Amino acid sequence: MSNTLLILILLGLMVLAYWLGVRRSRRLVAGSGGVRALHSLPAYYGFFTALWCGLPALLVLFLWVSLQPGVIRDLVISDLPEMERALPPAQLGLVINDIQNLAQGNIVSAEVNPAMEQAAAHYQRLQQTGYAASVVVVLSLALAGLSLGWRLITPKFRARNRVESVVKWLLVGCSTIAIFTTLGIVLSVLFEAIRFFETVPITEFLFGLEWSPQMAIREDQVGSSGAFGVIPLFAGTLLIALIAMLVAVPIGLMSAIYLSEYAGAHFRAWAKPLLEILAGIPTVVYGFFAALTVAPFIRNNGAPLGLDVSSESALAAGLVMGIMIIPFISSLSDDVINAVPQTMRDASLGIGATHSETVRKVILPAALPGIVGGILLAVSRAIGETMIVVMAAGLSANLTANPLQSVTTVTVQIVTLLVGDQEFDSPKTLAAFALGLLLFLITLVLNVVALHVVRRYREAYE
Amino acid sequence: MLSVTPDSMGTVTAPAGVIAAGFSPVADDSRAINGTVGDITAIDPRMTARHVNVYYGDKLAINNVSLDIGKNEVIAMIGPSGCGKSTFLRCLNRMNDTIDICRVEGEIRLDDQDIYDSGLDVVPLRAQVGMVFQKPNPFPKSIYDNVAYGPRIHGLTGSKSELDEIVEQSLLKAGLWDEVKDRLDEVGTGLSGGQQQRLCIARTIAVAPEVILMDEPCSALDPIATARVEELIDELREQYTIAIVTHSMQQAARVSQRTAYFHLGELVEVGKTDDIFTNPRHRLTEDYITGRFG
């Protein structure tokens, strides 16, 4: 019997409780005017009983399942021989892993000794006991809840209000997930980042000019001790974002202007959705395009001009990222331009301005805050973009402003540090979280400022 | 010049029931121009409109309107909502071009130029026939830049001092100079409603147009601001030709020399303002002026 089965049984009990609740409510008023004499419809009495039956039991089950492994682990450790308990946490973890594998009949990495077999048996026993106890507790709780709910039913009982308030709390719970997500992001990157700053000082991280995250694996190993200066990563990120903006802003803005001010309805109906296709293409596809088509193209065409183009040039990644951002800029600008009131256009045209003069001298200045907000959002997106740069930008952290050279970015480093085998204590892995924290903070500031600017702009014309 | 002989009063004094059913379309060859009562001509016409029809898609919004706008006169266009007076006004500097589905037939001349001629350029036309809109619509720029906008785009001035001079003159003419001369670099949208509308008038006259079209310029203003703008219109008459659409009969009576009454897309009656208000000849005009509908 597994937890899935237990949950299925609980669901079955809830259906039963629903049926019992409905039946009781009908019976109670059978002689005195029927359903009308009830405060709520019979179904609500059913839901009420079902909720009493299911909710507390599910809650306890959830807690049990999330707490049991930790408790069992502690119990198993406390029963281990003295020698093994004294092991450092990382190795102890391996031992526990082996015990678990042994208990489940999987392949074990270390040699099996009697102590381990004993511990495995102990582990298995504990797990079985725990599971049996959880079944008993959960099911009896469900039955107790059922009978309590059933007893509470009287004709005057306001079942609907109770059920609705439970539903409402569920809705409230769902709406807070956004906050928990933000909190989760902040806490998860913050904790690991703090651990990182214990080994690498924060000033070195923020102002260091060199990035080479190779750490010696063993104490006695020859090799670098690693440098964790984030400046070259940032310079690279900004260089690529800048190239992307140089591509995306003029093209995006001009196409938004053309489509909303000049294009005929027919042309617009075709061109707009086609341009928006660019927004729906996954970034990994752009990355592939950048790495296998654009980068070789630039390098091959740069060579005859006497340019030494790296095969992972910032230009290729930035160019393709710019293409990706075009529809983003253009749809935001489109919104913003359409929000400029028609009276403003009329005033300018009525004085004898040409269409482009109206656009350049009246509409764009009026729409400027909104456009700037949109561009800030786009910059934040360019900084956080991962796949294009992972596939098309380089790994070596060069501090350069030459777009033909290879640079690396914050996101590329996060991916390279975390993909593959990782030990959770090495500064290398923790550095990824520190970079993540930095990335999150920078994009957060950009987003908040941009959203604020855009909102202020919208309010000005509403 | 064409002169219009009003049709016999019998045909136009329709019973009240006809009004409810809609003004009966007039297509009688016996009339000189159309069903309009009164003299559509002006002594010294600046703009002349003949047989103008305007369609929004398939819907006829203006039906066969002919009207002159005389030099240095203020002509008021009145009528109930949706009667086409604003649409007609917007035809006079081709602002209707900005509405895709709008189509104009007939002939409108500025001096001797047909403004709907296919070769005509709307940009200089609008420089000659300026427009002030219903809602004050200053640009979100400084007061100075608002007024200087027209002269700048049209290249009217050669130097900064010349431009300063035009801005000052325009604001003076619009009666706003004293109120804003110390804060020309503040944004125009920060002014009060009445000031904004006078700023828009200053912006219009800064290009020195020959005709100024005003589309209910006071409808968004309070009575005091309205009085100030009306005064201004009266002063401007000496230099400009003004056509004003208004919802308010009192305003028409106060500021205009001639008045045109529109009803359901047709020009019903034109005449000297005093005559129209004291002695309307058409039943519809009379009913409107006496407040039976509108």
Place this chain on the structure above:
Amino acid sequence: MNKPAVEQMRTIDRVNATLKQRYNRECRFRRFGLGAVLLGLLFVGLMFLNIIGNGYSAFQQTRILLEIDYRAEVIDPTGARDPATLSSADYAALVKSSLRALFPAVQGRGEKRELYGMLSSGAFLELRRRVMADPGLIGTREQLWLPVDDDIDMLVKGYIDRRLPESERRLDNRVVAWVEQLESTGAIEKQFNLTFLTGGDSREPELAGIGGAVMGSLYTLIVTLLLSFPIGVAAAVYLEEFAPRNRWTDLVEVNINNLAAVPSIVFGLLGLAVFINFFGLPRSAPLVGGMVLTLMTLPTIIIASRAALKSVPPSIREAALGVGASRMQTVFHHVLPLAMPGMLTGTIIGMAQALGETAPLLMIGMVAFIVDIPGGALDPSTVLPVQIFLWADSPERAFMEKTSAAIMVLLGFLILMNVIAVILRKRFERRW
């Protein structure tokens, strides 16, 4: 004061003086705009042409027709038909002898090895599959099309130029001559590549397929849908219909808007730190991937759902409240059904985003090389975009073709989802 008449003359003349120049500028501006739009469209066209041009050939695989002799002494010497024996038999030897029969002139070890190398190293698996399915084949002969090695595949598809000098070509003249001989007899041809659509990943391009990745994407999306749709709708209903305007709901709103713009890789870090390290959920599992993508797509769904709820006119709510329905009943009986098409549209768009997302899944270990096709949300698996990422890194020319083809499949799914969303929107769009 200026004289009015003089002033007027001057105005129109001055306007006319600069008019030509102004119209030139107008024209230039307009051309810029058109150029920008066309440039954008050009990029769209280039990407599609590039990908389709590179990828369409991957839907075909070159195969060689061989006469296979299922010799009993090789497959099942004892004649017991024991599955263990059948499965471990040396099928490669059967393939090799068939090849030798086709080219009797080939002698010498090196030459023979080259000959065997023409076929895919996994070609014998097909024989095993057939024999395991029908042991009656043992002792018979049959004609069988078997997949060739990726280099031969590239040669037949024309990606390797036969006119190049031998030293600059990946295949030597002998192999090219063999292929040409087979071509002249019609014993080699391009056939529809079912393996590509149904197979799992492989180091050999000719055996690699997107089947595993598609299933991984499917499980991940199911988890995402099951979590994000109810939670997103519930959150939207609360915020739009019940929430009081106070600091708390403001905070929730700011959070939602901000999460919509947080880089996706940060969600991956969250998934790694919280779901995998803290809660101990398995790495590489679609369950975790689905949870991470849920957090990512929730803002999209909530924002779209709120817009849908907002578009239901208040008169409907008033009507229901007016006959004595509770607020909850009003929302669930009237408002929610009317807003449902809009919510579904938003959800489909959110799902399309999730389907194309790569970066956060790299963080939670869905980049492993996984050959088996996952059978559930807890099996290690990869997803379509990650498969594309993995193949894009492979040096073989044949993988470039596969990558492009996988992109075509991915884009096909995305276009399908967006079309459904558009149809849904058009069909149920209501003007109140």
